[in-house]
Amino acid sequence: MMLTAPHTWGKYSPDKIFAVVAEANEARKIYGNDQVVNGAPGTFLDETETIFCLPTVEEIYRNLPMNEVVAYSPLEGTPDYLEAAISHVFREYRPEGHIKAVATPGGTGALHNIVANYSSSGETVLSSEWCWGPYKSITEDAQRKFETFSLFDGDRFNVGELEQKITKLLQGQDRLVVILNTPSHNPTGYSMTSSEWQAVLDISGRLATAGKSIILAIDVAYLDYTEDQKISRAFFPLLANLPANVLPIICFSMSKSFTMYGQRVGAMICVSRSAAVAEEFFETNQITSRASWSSVNRGASKILSVIYSNPELVKRSDKERLESLQIIKERAAIFSCEAKAVQLNMLPYRSGFFLTIPCSKPQAVCEVLKEKNIYLVPLAKGIRVSVCAIPTMKMRGIAARIKAAIDFVRE
Numbered sequence: 001m002m003l004t005a006p007h008t009w010g011k012y013s014p015d016k017i018f019a020v021v022a023e024a025n026e027a028r029k030i031y032g033n034d035q036v037v038n039g040a041p042g043t044f045l046d047e048t049e050t051i052f053c054l055p056t057v058e059e060i061y062r063n064l065p066m067n068e069v070v071a072y073s074p075l076e077g078t079p080d081y082l083e084a085a086i087s088h089v090f091r092e093y094r095p096e097g098h099i100k101a102v103a104t105p106g107g108t109g110a111l112h113n114i115v116a117n118y119s120s121s122g123e124t125v126l127s128s129e130w131c132w133g134p135y136k137s138i139t140e141d142a143q144r145k146f147e148t149f150s151l152f153d154g155d156r157f158n159v160g161e162l163e164q165k166i167t168k169l170l171q172g173q174d175r176l177v178v179i180l181n182t183p184s185h186n187p188t189g190y191s192m193t194s195s196e197w198q199a200v201l202d203i204s205g206r207l208a209t210a211g212k213s214i215i216l217a218i219d220v221a222y223l224d225y226t227e228d229q230k231i232s233r234a235f236f237p238l239l240a241n242l243p244a245n246v247l248p249i250i251c252f253s254m255s256k257s258f259t260m261y262g263q264r265v266g267a268m269i270c271v272s273r274s275a276a277v278a279e280e281f282f283e284t285n286q287i288t289s290r291a292s293w294s295s296v297n298r299g300a301s302k303i304l305s306v307i308y309s310n311p312e313l314v315k316r317s318d319k320e321r322l323e324s325l326q327i328i329k330e331r332a333a334i335f336s337c338e339a340k341a342v343q344l345n346m347l348p349y350r351s352g353f354f355l356t357i358p359c360s361k362p363q364a365v366c367e368v369l370k371e372k373n374i375y376l377v378p379l380a381k382g383i384r385v386s387v388c389a390i391p392t393m394k395m396r397g398i399a400a401r402i403k404a405a406i407d408f409v410r411e
């Protein structure tokens, strides 16, 4: 007998990433940490495989007055937090237009609100085929459908297929949410260029005809982990002057940018030429927050307000983050170089926490790798390698092991 309502049946599916991490931890107990590669986590682990917190963030957090930690936050977030989130996301690339923000529990909360408020039950949400798994869960949990376009055309963003899918979906519904994750896309590490952004915005403007609207959910969870953070923010001014029925909403997260993963703070930030659209965004999303989780973690949000009240603290936290970035870069460079040497095909990686090896039997390949004590996440059509988590010393030889496992499974 099922006590849960029919629309929830079949919901159970264990989280793959947490399951692989648990297996790696078990293997550590048996074989010792030195013998095990845990390439599954989605957090930056330093060279001792310890989760890293920006020292500036830790110092501010430990010195917060207790009333800031325990108090409720306003539903929309405190004004100083919202201004700090907007300043951090855009920096010197703040687009023209009406900008409004609502605090959310991480990027996940922003995506939840976008799906809840900009699509209707039974409608379809669009994202790329390679994507962060929870996009599908958030969408389907809200009783929407999830459809994808192929992310790549060669080693570039597949603008053509995105256009075809938007055209098709807008024939059957009036609003379409499109989720794009850039820069440093999870799981591939791809970053859209400004010209690819321009093409996406041109298409959106053209296809959002009268009575139709396109909501671009821009997931920037890894915004601060790119080679050049100026270049990665350079597309933001392009979001100005879009038609009022094309609404970009940036999903900001303190999880990676400020190493506050479990503290659950982020924001949704809209840019519109229409004051009415921005006001509607601000009012509507607060109510959905109220009905879902109430308000966000005030103490953690205060950290960002404190950092942005003092340019020295902004500089300091940037510098600290840059050190993690250099480590990730070095790990990824070792892997990419070795992958090339053994002719292991990789999806186009630019930067960020993960890279992906496409292959036809990912689950079987990951099982073979586990026998060598290498724990990676199998995706539908490939294997994700967390360069954010594997220490540089353990990185050498992994590409060759993956290549051998793929060849073994193919035989």
Ligand SMILES: Cc1ncc(COP(=O)(O)O)c(C=O)c1O
Residues within 6 Å of the ligand: 042, 105, 106, 107, 108, 109, 132, 181, 185, 186, 219, 221, 252, 253, 254, 255, 261, 265, 266
């Ligand atoms: C692509 C992507 N988007 C969004 C998130 C959301 O993270 P959070 O809800 O912690 O901000 C993550 C976290 O792993 C992610 O990988």
